[in-house]
Amino acid sequence: MVEYDKRGGTPSLDLLLTFLEIYRAGSLSAAAQRLGVTQPAVTGQLARLEEQVGEPLFLRSRKGVTPTQRAAVLASRIGVHVDGLRGALTPEGAEPVLSGTVRVGGAAELMTLRVMPVLADLGRRGVRVQVTLGLADDLLSQLASGALDLVVSAVRPSRDGVLAMPLVDEEFLLVAAPALAHTVDGERLAADPSAALAHLPLVAYADELPIVRRYWRSEFGRRPPNPVAMVVPDLRAVLAAVVAGAGVSVLPRYLAAPALAAGDVVQLHHPEAAPLNTLYLAVRRGAPAGPALAVLRDRLQRAAREWGGL
Known part of the structure; x- marks a missing residue:
């Protein structure tokens, strides 16, 4: 496995991919499982990347790892590019392999009758989906705190750090x-x-x-x-x-x-x-959208166009 570009000293795709998996999974062990390698291998790759970057990228604790500000900036800069490179290696016409966990919140009725088929498709593609049912205000608070990745909201979010896009009326x-x-x-x-x-x-x-x-x-x-x-x-x-x-x-x-x-x-x-009410897709502003979350947002928007209104 090549770890560095010897000509320019920049991290290789392998190191950046490992970094993204740690960032998205929240722990070294979970990243190792998703990558299909051992935890010592992940730890070693992270150490080499941090050595090249010149500072720690994660704070370790018993509960996992917490990204530093430098890690957040790095993830936002490289995430879409690394995902794109992985997608380019997928055979033409085949759906990219997905992994990881996506945490989704919404009202029980809408999730049951409309959203669950979309989530089921994501599950069939290898993603673990965690669903939280509840009221919009409570769910948006969990989104803002990082406990959820996406909320289908019946109210327009007004919280700082939350980005909303209209989904369907x-x-x-x-x-x-x-x-x-x-x-x-x-x-x-x-x-x-x-x-x-x-x-x-x-x-x-x-x-x-x-x-x-x-x-x-x-x-x-x-x-x-x-x-x-x-x-x-x-x-x-x-x-x-x-x-x-x-x-x-x-x-x-x-x-x-x-x-x-x-x-x-x-x-x-x-x-x-x-009388109409607009439903919104809400995500954290600036949070890197992993492949699974990006696919989910796209699928929900496509499904909503097929619903044509609720």
């Missing part, structure tokens, strides 16, 4: 079981929809009624005056409660569509312009 519908819908006066609904719907109990995602409240304010210009019958922090469970007649709710079209098609629920209100 989701459309929201006000739905009810047919029996409850029959209790709404059609003429009154057209004249004063909030009053016409005020007797219907709500099934909400959270105590603050985040989705329902936003719909009422955007479409009716006020907070919902309705009684709250049930609060359940999973939109799939919200839909099940609505189908069972517990109340009405506001749900994304992609989630409600099968129940609408089956006649289990009906759309109570038909606004002139559909």
Whole structure:
């Protein structure tokens, strides 16, 4: 294995590749496993690279290694180039071999119904995928702290160090079981929809009624005056409660569509312009995107174009 360019004294591709694997894996042992070599070999290559660079690139601890500022700068400068060189060695038409771990966060419903097929494809290509389900604010905090690599976020991130790109728009519908819908006066609904719907109990995602409240304010210009019958922090469970007649709710079209098609629920209100919410792909600004993460971002963006909206 060639370690140095003898003519110019610059590190070879082998040393830089080893450095990137350590940087991305967070430990010497994990890097050795991903490279298919022994840990002493990885340690030796890192020592030779640090000798040539002239300073340490990682701080060692029992939990692994922490990159120095010099290491972060070096990874950001060489990552895409080293990955490109590896990709150039892949036979034409073949997908590059992927490895490592990608940590992804998102809402349980969207991840289950739309994102999981994309993640499964990544898993089949040799990547270990760790999924965290939760609320956008919590997940974005974990992203900013380095605990996650990518978040599919229902809110536009406002944190420093987080870069967001629009992914897809989701459309929201006000739905009810047919029996409850029959209790709404059609003429009154057209004249004063909030009053016409005020007797219907709500099934909400959270105590603050985040989705329902936003719909009422955007479409009716006020907070919902309705009684709250049930609060359940999973939109799939919200839909099940609505189908069972517990109340009405506001749900994304992609989630409600099968129940609408089956006649289990009906759309109570038909606004002139559909209420939309943009979903974002969020990553840490300046963090080197390894091959697996880069492939995941590309696949999610391609999948979202096929969804054409949610």
